Amino acid sequence: MANKMEHFKTEIREYRCACGNGNYTFKWHTYRDNYFSEDVISQKGIDCPVCKETHYIQDYSLVPKAVSDKTSEASNAVKDLCQIIKDYALEHYREPMFKYISSIPATRWHSLWHIGSPSIGTFRKDINATNGKEATFNRHLSGSYESTIYRIMVTLEKCNIEDLKLANWNDDLQVLIQKRNEVKELENGYLYKGQLLRDYTSYQDPKLS
16 A cells, blocks of 8 residues: 555634734644655745735734845845846856866865855865766856856956956846845834734644545
8 A cells, every 4th residue: 555644633723913803824734654754845825804904914014014035135136136146257258267166176165255154175076077077067057146146257367357347237136235235124123013812723634624
């Protein structure tokens, strides 16, 4: 017979919502098989018709949709410009960038690019593998992140490459990052952490309720 996951328990926390006339809820459904392996499925929702229209859940708090939307807009603006800078830089300067970065010691590369993970030991093993330097180069420049742009700009500087378009874009990016951080700080001021109303465990399968 197949080893089927069965519902074991559901842990539930209910908090008072922002308007005070309802609540918002977190549920963690635990499923267990005959060998005590477990899967946990999380679920959250606002059980108030008013707050459901005006708020989102963020961590264990509620945040007004209008404020959260501004944060998303500012974050997307940063990400979009990061993508533009990355695409342009790699299209025009990929070869000299790779030539430089692959020629320096592993510890210097790891430090220059501010690589937090993997550790230097694993990083060294990665670049010493077959095609490891190219794969590492691609992997750490794969995302549309601020760290990606930092790595690109610092490598171009080491290559003595100056590009006015990139410089202007990078200046614009710093302005967008500052704006996003300010909006995030504003959002934090609007977070509403409701009073914990109930914290309990149910053993009823939600599929049967």
